[in-house]
Amino acid sequence: MCFLPQVSAIEVPPVTVLPLQPCETFFIFHCLWLLVRCGMGLVYLARNTSLHRLCALKILSPRHTAADEEYVERFENEARAAAALVHPNVVTTHAIGRAESLHYLEMEYVPGGSLQSEIDSQGQIGPIRSTSMTVGIAAGLTIAHRLGIIHRDLKPDNVLVTPGGIPKISDFGLAKRILSDDVAGARLAGTPHFMAPELFEGAPASTASDVYALGVCYYLLLTGRLPFEGRSVSDVMRAILTANAPGPRRINPEIPLDMAECATLLMNRDPKQRPRDASFALQVLQAVLGSTRDLENLVYDAFHGLPGVTWEETADGGFRVHLQLRNYRSQTVHIENSN
Secondary structure, three states: OEEEEEEOOOOOOOOOOOOOOOOOOEEEEEEEEEEEEEOOEEEEEEEEOOOOEEEEEEEEOHHHHHHOHHHHHHHHHHHHHHOOOOOOOEOOEEEEEEEOOEEEEEEEOOOOOEHHHHHHHHOOOOHHHHHHHHHHHHHHHHHHHHOOOOOOOOOHHHEEEOOOOOEEEOOOOOOOEEEOHHHOOOEEEOOHHHOOHHHHOOOOOOHHHHHHHHHHHHHHHHHOOOOOOOOOHHHHHHHHHHOOOOOHHHHOOOOOHHHHHHHHHHOOOOHHHOOOOHHHHHHHHHHHHHHOOOHHHHHHHHHOOOOOEEEEEOOOOOEEEEEEOOOOOEEEEEEOOOO
16 A cells, blocks of 8 residues: 655645555545644645545654654554544544655544634633533543553643534644753653653653643633743743642632642642542542533433423523413523532
């Protein structure tokens, strides 16, 4: 099998169409639009003309692949591992390939934006939705940890949200390496704000460090702010290693206490005090979400199928329930969340 990238859109940089080698089957990727530039290369919205489907096509930077053979080998090995992940909360990897000097990864195309773009546009997204989204992320991370795969760069930029509101984790095992003189020349895999303290101290990435990153994501969703910030990697590292993050309720008093405590637990500085992997984190998050169930589901469970009861959602997120009583009497009840 051989692969042929084909490019024809104004937004796509010029790429020479590669000559076909004799083969029985090949995929032709017709690149439609440049979606994003990332540390590893470019990601296009493309059409697989052999299978007649849209996909996200990541093409690694030729400059990076030519300079670092280990980088390419790591990419290929971990892309194959990521292809084993099949879960509603994980972006599916369809294929990896190489055409002469171009290394690429074909992935499921998820219409919609990243979770980070949602945070950028509106800040905190509400306690219940924040918890529900984090539960989805933890569920996807759980299947990875069960297969021995560590993400190493979990953050809202790497979580896509479908039009139906389902979070899907992308870039499993493909964490970008950053080189910083601020950290004594150490090679760090990940994004500093989401890195667990032990990673700055030289410990290898683990399921517990993924749980820490999950906690930072949850904190950011709840508060609209990162727990630790600084002007440089060194400043961020020092804060993560020595400071205590402001409690979520200090930033937003309307956050329920159990949610705030859950975020703090996931970000515990000591990895032994955190849930040891995503499956344990998921249990904690589901317990928190279960204690503050979505109001829409509660209303549905309470009134569905009862004669003479109808309801409608109000602009403030509550519900107006209409009860038809005897003797042509009626009553309207207003329901809303409270602490």
